[in-house]
Amino acid sequence: MSKVFVNIGLSLDGYMAPEGMSIEHWDNPEYKHWGAKWGALMSWILKQQYFRENLQFGTGGETGPVNDMLRHTMERSGASIMGKRMFDAGERSWPEEAPFHTPVYVLTHEKREPWVRPGGTTFHFVNDGPARALEKARASAGGRDIRISGGAEVIQQYLNMNAIDELEIALAPVVFGGGRRLFEHLQDPAPQFRIDKMLNTPDATHLRYVRA
Numbered sequence: 001m002s003k004v005f006v007n008i009g010l011s012l013d014g015y016m017a018p019e020g021m022s023i024e025h026w027d028n029p030e031y032k033h034w035g036a037k038w039g040a041l042m043s044w045i046l047k048q049q050y051f052r053e054n055l056q057f058g059t060g061g062e063t064g065p066v067n068d069m070l071r072h073t074m075e076r077s078g079a080s081i082m083g084k085r086m087f088d089a090g091e092r093s094w095p096e097e098a099p100f101h102t103p104v105y106v107l108t109h110e111k112r113e114p115w116v117r118p119g120g121t122t123f124h125f126v127n128d129g130p131a132r133a134l135e136k137a138r139a140s141a142g143g144r145d146i147r148i149s150g151g152a153e154v155i156q157q158y159l160n161m162n163a164i165d166e167l168e169i170a171l172a173p174v175v176f177g178g179g180r181r182l183f184e185h186l187q188d189p190a191p192q193f194r195i196d197k198m199l200n201t202p203d204a205t206h207l208r209y210v211r212a
């Protein structure tokens with residue numbers, strides 16, 4: 001059975017996105033300094049060769065264990081699920097060849113036809129909830145794993161369904177003081193995890209938890 005996993009970057013104080021990072025302020029990264037904060041959160045990944053090539057940022061970059069981890073994450077993913085706010089940001093910033101290369105299920109209230117991109121990514125817009133999105137993702141993943149890509153609101157729903165097998169967090173040494181918090185709106189008892197692996201680098205601590 002394929003696994004359901006999360007793989008995200010998190011600030012030291014637990015935020016997935018800084019305050020001000022929203023569609024309204026997308027064209028103004030100076031607003032509440034969200035651009036600089038996002039850059040600091042993601043500085044570790046921007047250096048990695050695999051990421052740079054996949055996002056078409058150019059050639060070069062680091063090729064060590066973090067790069068290997070990124071390649072593994074992409075290769076294991078047979079489908080992704082994301083929220084509409086993450087999608088909205090990506091629609092403005094991903095290259096034409098969107099960096100998933102699999103079906104992607106976007107949880108939304110908006111009705112929209114599938115959006116097919118070159119390179120194997122098709123975005124499907126799902127209006128009937130997270131359980132149905134997961135069913136669709138499993139059916140299309142060809143036995144590979146399902147990535148819950150984000151944002152916080154969507155991950156919280158899958159945590160509350162106790163549907164997440166693995167939680168991978170790149171904890172960056174930056175403090176936001178506000179924004180989209182990952183761990184909130186959780187039902188009691190919250191899902192339990194145990195530490196599986198850790199990789200420490202100067203830019204981020206890569207933590208891997210599996211369901212206890």
Ligand SMILES: NC(=O)c1ccc[n+]([C@@H]2O[C@H](COP(=O)([O-])OP(=O)(O)OC[C@H]3O[C@@H](n4cnc5c(N)ncnc54)[C@H](OP(=O)(O)O)[C@@H]3O)[C@@H](O)[C@H]2O)c1
Nearest residue numbers: 008009016017083084085086107108109150151152153154
């Ligand atoms: N740090 C990281 O690694 C990382 C990873 C991913 C994303 N992010 C960031 O996180 C931010 C977005 O996170 P977020 O928590 O604000 O939003 P989100 O989870 O991406 O999207 C929330 C939206 O998705 C739709 N939605 C969610 N659940 C639904 C459901 N059950 N049924 C129907 N629609 C549903 C709703 O939009 P509608 O009502 O408009 O349809 C809702 O407002 C972005 O800034 C993104 O860049 C960070």
